[in-house]
Amino acid sequence: MIIITGATGQLGQAVVEKLLQRVPADHLGVSVRDPERAKELQKRGVRVRRGDYTDPSSLLHAFEGASQVLIVSSNVLGDEAVRQHRTAIDMAKEAGAGRILYTSHMSSSQTSHFPPAVDHAATEEALKASGVPFTSLRNAYYTASLPWFLRDALKTGELVAPEDGPVAWTTHADLAEATATVLNEQNLSGLTPSLTASEALDLNEIAAILTELTGRSIRRVVVSDDEFRAQLRSQGLQDHVADMFLTFFLASRAGEFAPADPALANLIGRPAISVREFLTSSPHLIGM
Secondary structure, eight states, X not given: OEEEESTTSHHHHHHHXXXXXXXXXXXXXXXXXXXXXXXXHHHTTOEXXXXXXXXXXXXXXXXXXXXXXXXXXXXXOHHHHHHHHHHXXXXXXXXXXSEEEEEEEXXXXXXXXXXXXXXXXXXXXXXXXXXXXXXXXXXXXXXXXXXXXXXXXXXXXXXXXXXXXXXXXXXXXXXXXHHHHHHHHTOOOEEOOOBOOSOOBOHHHHHHHHHHHHSSOOEEEXXXXXHHXXXXXXTTOOHHHHHHHHHHXXXXXXXXXXXXOTHHHHXXXXXXXXXXXXXXXXXXXXXX
C-alpha cells in the first residue's frame, strides 16, 4: 500500500488524485491530521487514518502495511520541522515501509539563504541515516507563490521588491504528476535532480509577461532590503515573518532557485507548465 501524508494539503491532495488515475483506490492510504477533511477520499475507497507528525503512535497506525510512504514536508520551520520529519521517517521504518519519499527542495543545503532549505538538508541526512531506501524529491519553487509577489503590482502598475534572481517557477500540478509517477513506477532513488520547469525567470521578466497579458504597463521597481522589510512591517507583518520573506530574495540573488533541469519534463512526458501558461490559465489572478 502507498501511504501519502498531508493528503488534504495542496500538493498531497494533488498527488493522491494523480495516483488514483494509476492504481486502485484500495492500494492507497492517506495519513491526515483531520480525517474528517478526507471523507471524500474514504468514500472513493482510499484508506483514511489519522496521522500527526507530533504523535508517533498515530503515524505508526497510519503507516501500517505501507510499501511506500510519501512524507510531505511540515508547514513549520527550524528544529521543530526536522524533529517532525525524523519522527515520520522513524515510524515509516518501524512500519516496515520498503521506501520513503520526501518532498524536499531544489535549494536544499546546510548553507542555504532560504531557511526551509536548511531544514530539508537536515531531513535528507535523516533519510540517509535511516537505512531505508529513499527518494528525496527536490521540488522547485512553487508557481503558486507568484500571486503574493504580484498582488500590489496589478493594482499600482509597479512590481516593487528587492533585487532578485532567476527562479525556475514550477506548478503543484506538474510536481504532483511527477511524484505520482515516481511512486507508481518506483523509479528515482536518493537525491533527485532539481524538479523544475524549463525556464528560470526573474521578476523583471515576469513584469514584462504581465504587461503583455494584461495590456497594462507593469514596471519593475527595485528597492533595498531594508525598505522592503519596512513596507512589510507597515502591512502588519511581524519581524520574523518579514525576514522570512526577504530570504527569498537573498536566495534567488545567490542563484539557489535558478538551475532549470529536464528531469521533471522527462518524468511527466511533456513540457512543464510555464509561468506564462500559469498566468494565462488563471485570469482571476491577473484581473483578466
